Amino acid sequence: MDAYKKAGVDINAGYQLVSQIKNLTQNEALGSFGGLFPLDIGPFQNPVLVAGTDGVGTKLLVAIQANQNTQVGIDLVAMCVNDVLAQGAKPLFFLDYIGTGHLDAIQTKDILTGVVAGIKQAGTVLLGGETAEMPDMYHDQHYDLAGFAVGIADKKQLLLADNTQVGDVLIGIASNGLHSNGFSLVRNILFKQHDYTLTDTLPGHQQDLQTELLKPTRIYVDSVYPLVQQNQIHAIAHITGGGLIENVGRILNGKLDAEINVDAWPLPQIMQSLQTLGQLTFSDMTNTFNLGIGMVLAVDAKHVKYVINALQQAGEQAYQIGKLIPGTQQVNLKGELQ
DSSP: OHHHHHTTOOHHHHHHHHHHHHHHHTOTTTTSSSOOOOOOOTTOSSEEEEEEEEOOTTHHHHHHHHTOOHHHHHHHHHHHHHHHHHTTOEEEEEEEEEEESSOOHHHHHHHHHHHHHHHHHHTOEEEEEEEEEOBTTBOTTOEEEEEEEEEEEEGGGOOOGGGOOTTOEEEEEEOSSSTTSSHHHHHIIIIIISOOOTTOOOTTOSSOHHHHHTOOOOOOHHHHHHHHHTTOOSEEEEOOTTHHHHHHHTTOOTTEEEEEETTSSOOOHHHHHHHHHHTOOHHHHHHHOOTTEEEEEEEOGGGHHHHHHHHHHTTOOEEEEEEEEESSSOEEEESOOO
16 A cells, blocks of 8 residues: 555545545445435336536636635536436436546545535435546646436426427526636636736626636526426526537427527626637637526426516526527527627
């Protein structure tokens, strides 16, 4: 074991980390070879398991530089459980993977504190995970994250493109800023083109860059899943990489187009600043960022008022942003970003 430690891997530190995770989660079963989840199918008559995996991308570089690693743990959970929710499933459990060059107990505990906060928001369970210490693979406190979520849905309640129809209204739910996409471009504009630092505050902003950039991705399970259970939603698009065009396109059947009015909601200030600083075109913006919309719901026109009211009651900002019309699976953005 001393030889392995000299080579850069501290097994005892790993054991101590597992103990800390057990304390964080109050789950003594963690540390086994596999996680156990008792599957109670409850009201599901024809249950289907829905699985998703994702990461946080180069937002991690901002977290590492700022030495603020808790928020990206929330991001990790959000990116996975929101995808599962978009299929109409209730997230059941989550697993994480952390790859690092050297196990920094404080840094890793901060990450996992965020993961635990995320799973509490999502109403799910941290079933297990893996922390891999790999000397020479990562340097200078760098690490990578991956998450895995599994949910359950009744087959008849799965939210598929086939559910959408002409006349459906698109409801956008506000994001928490950039979420976890577009950070390679964000970092290029702010830190390479303009030499800002994380403690700088952009003109017209209230918060410094590290606070703004590290806002965690919103988790929409509590506010949206009850509407799924009530059969109020035909389809959901989680707006991640590729923005509105790519992700809304994924919920259209081949006979529909989506018309979205981008002036129906406010563009977050950080995205306005990035557009100006980076001299970004409309196409750059719409294909890179969520534009302030984290999730889009396709609903029957007669349910719009109910759904928006329910979302607002659950603490979300929701906007009627467009509709579905006959077409060929295209997403058309109209209006001007403002």
